[in-house]
Amino acid sequence: MEARRRRRKIERAFVIFLFIFALSCVVWYFTSYTKTPGYSMQEAVEAFHEKDIADFRRRLDLPSITARAYDDLTVDLFKYDTQLSERERSLFENFYVLIRSQMCAGAIKVINTKFDTDKWTLPEEMLKGRQLGIDFDLLLERSLIRHTTLLDVENVEHHGEYATADVKVVEDYSQLPFTLKVTLQNFGGASWQMGQKKIDLFGKTFTFPGMSFTLGPSDWKVVRIDNYREYLDAVQPTLRKELAQYIDATAEIVARYNESFLQEQSIFISMQQTSNGIMSDNQRGQIANYINQTIIPMRQYRQNELDTIPVPNGASYLAGLRQESTRVTIQAWQSYAKGLIEDNSAAFDTAESLHKQELALDQRIEEIVHSSAVTRNLPELP
Numbered sequence: 001m002e003a004r005r006r007r008r009k010i011e012r013a014f015v016i017f018l019f020i021f022a023l024s025c026v027v028w029y030f031t032s033y034t035k036t037p038g039y040s041m042q043e044a045v046e047a048f049h050e051k052d053i054a055d056f057r058r059r060l061d062l063p064s065i066t067a068r069a070y071d072d073l074t075v076d077l078f079k080y081d082t083q084l085s086e087r088e089r090s091l092f093e094n095f096y097v098l099i100r101s102q103m104c105a106g107a108i109k110v111i112n113t114k115f116d117t118d119k120w121t122l123p124e125e126m127l128k129g130r131q132l133g134i135d136f137d138l139l140l141e142r143s144l145i146r147h148t149t150l151l152d153v154e155n156v157e158h159h160g161e162y163a164t165a166d167v168k169v170v171e172d173y174s175q176l177p178f179t180l181k182v183t184l185q186n187f188g189g190a191s192w193q194m195g196q197k198k199i200d201l202f203g204k205t206f207t208f209p210g211m212s213f214t215l216g217p218s219d220w221k222v223v224r225i226d227n228y229r230e231y232l233d234a235v236q237p238t239l240r241k242e243l244a245q246y247i248d249a250t251a252e253i254v255a256r257y258n259e260s261f262l263q264e265q266s267i268f269i270s271m272q273q274t275s276n277g278i279m280s281d282n283q284r285g286q287i288a289n290y291i292n293q294t295i296i297p298m299r300q301y302r303q304n305e306l307d308t309i310p311v312p313n314g315a316s317y318l319a320g321l322r323q324e325s326t327r328v329t330i331q332a333w334q335s336y337a338k339g340l341i342e343d344n345s346a347a348f349d350t351a352e353s354l355h356k357q358e359l360a361l362d363q364r365i366e367e368i369v370h371s372s373a374v375t376r377n378l379p380e381l382p
Contacts, residue, residue, distance in 0.1 A: 037163035037184045038156035040220035045153050053115045061185070062111060064223040066104040072229040073143055081374050099134065106136060111145075120146055138364055141317050144235060147172040154179075161186045163220065169231075173313035174238040181226040188219040242314025243372050249309050257302040264295055279340075288337040296333050299326055318368050325361040328354050 040059055047055035074096045078089045096103075109123045122137055140146065151168040167180040225231075271287050272279065279287075303326040311319040332354035339347035 036156075037158055037165065037186070037220045040184065041153040041156050041165050041167075044222075045150065048150050057112070057115055059221055061187075061221040061223045062108045063104065065225060066107045066111075067100070068224040069143065069228050070100055070104050070107070072232065073139070075229070083374075103134075103136070103139070107140070107143075110140065135364055135367065138367060142232075144171060144232065151177075164226075165222075171231075171235045173242075173316065174235055175313075176235055176238065178231050178234055180228070180231060182222050183224050183226055184220045185223045186220050239314035240372065240375050242312035243318060243368070244376055246309070246312055246315030246318065247369055247372055250306055253302065253305045253309070257298065257305075260298055264298065268295070284340040284343075288340045291333050291337040291340075296330050299330050299333075302326070318365065321361055321365050321368070325358060325365065328358045328361060332358055 044056055044059040047053075047059070074093075077096065078084055078092045081089070084092070106123055110120065113119070113121050113123075120140070122140075149170050149172055151170060154166045154168065156163060156165040163184040163186075165182050165184060167182050168177065169180055170177050268287070268290065271283070271290060274280075274283070303323065306319070306322055332351050335347045335351035335354060338344060339351060
């Protein structure tokens with residue numbers, strides 16, 4: 001009977017222990033764990049995959065992230081361009097430092113627009129930056145943000161008001177996996193600490209996990225990517241190699257059609273010559289026919305030949321720009337021909353607007369080709 005009574009006491013003590021332990025776990029989860037950086041990062045990943053944009057955005061300090069990333073992205077932007085003098089290189093580098101706040105603000109706007117619309121759209125003020133020699137879209141492409149996929153989070157470590165975490169990502173073009181090291185900061189006041197608690201039940205001492213915590217509005221946010229520059233350095237060699245291969249494969253097509261375009265330009269200019277500055281109706285019709293029967297088809301022939309060349313993932317941005325340039329150029333010529341035939345000023349205005357878009361696209365293409373030539377002899381390129 002004495003043994004039975006002891007056994008019942010132990011059973012009751014065990015039940016009470018389980019109850020207290022379960023209650024402690026519940027209290028710990030809702031008052032402490034949900035306020036930890038580990039919980040915040042896991043929630044961020046789930047929010048990203050479930051497209052809960054509001055929750056995902058809440059866990060990022062975009063101003064801090066973009067400021068540090070901008071420095072990493074532009075640190076060697078002009079380093080290897082031998083066509084620049086030291087003075088020119090210094091001027092460009094200082095200029096990018098001066099516009100840092102505007103560029104970061106533009107990046108935040110682009111990211112927030114992506115969150116809200118699921119589209120990468122450039123703000124109008126950033127598009128005007130081309131007039132100052134700033135190609136925001138090209139800078140955005142170099143950042144890899146548009147083709148980096150978030151996979152998971154590992155190894156979250158808590159260090160007081162700061163924490164670190166490993167974020168698993170993959171760069172979509174190269175399919176290169178990478179671990180980004182990020183730092184989080186607690187913008188609230190909650191903290192917690194695990195420990196050991198002891199309790200005496202029926203003359204027995206039991207030890208179980210306990211915690212001490214300070215309640216407050218915990219708000220953990222990612223404030224920087226510590227190894228972003230290393231990520232760029234790891235991915236770019238593969239992308240540069242594929243881009244160089246595509247440029248080489250299309251060089252003959254581009255050169256051949258460029259010669260044809262120069263001849264067309266000469267003929268087009270001569271066809272517009274007049275004695276009094278006013279073109280006749282017959283002259284307008286001849287020019288419109290030349291545009292529709294020669295100039296526009298030649299642009300489409302060129303694009304058709306370019307489309308037969310396999311495009312490596314690392315060159316997909318350049319190939320897309322060429323397709324967009326062809327589309328805009330054809331639309332510009334079509335509008336100009338319409339203006340000639342109908343004597344339509346609105347059509348001429350449209351043609352001029354489209355021509356400006358074409359020039360911006362072509363300049364971006366030229367910069368990519370030039371940058372590829374500059375970086376061909378870097379050590380990373382095999």
